[in-house]
Amino acid sequence: MDVYRAIADPTRRAILDELVDRSGQSLFELCSRLIMKHGINSSRQAITQHLDVLEAAGLIRTRREGRWKLHWFEGGPLKAIGERWPISTDERELKE
Template structure:
């Protein structure tokens, strides 16, 4: 993978998880994967008192999708959002934890 592509992917990933609302959306998709925009907005309002507009949540989902953390699937007129945590491996691979190191 060319370095510029890797840097862009890492930048998108860190940008995506830098926002509390986006992290809450990911938490909701972990709790119940495969939700529509309407369902995500409802869960955010009820469980987290986040009353962002559907357009704002849609923009957050677009950032998460660009980072590869959310995948979408269309079924008829509905668009379902699914979490994909595989891009987070970039973080683990960049800063691996040495399990053999003694406790401080």
């Protein structure tokens, strides 16, 4: 799964937003945030599938912490996009 397709989905972007808000979340916490803050009431299975896509794209990583599994945001693949199409100083100045 490439990074572009991974971030094309609004639910997956909301997942990344929430993981940026707080790193190291359980599936339960993520699902609570998605339903309460974004109105996304997908099943836990559906969210797990979204997490698998994000992990395959390198945008999140997971780790067993004690007896629970937590999820972290990984910005590396997005940084690579910025390096591939860098914003030049001239363009920045034009905007300002």
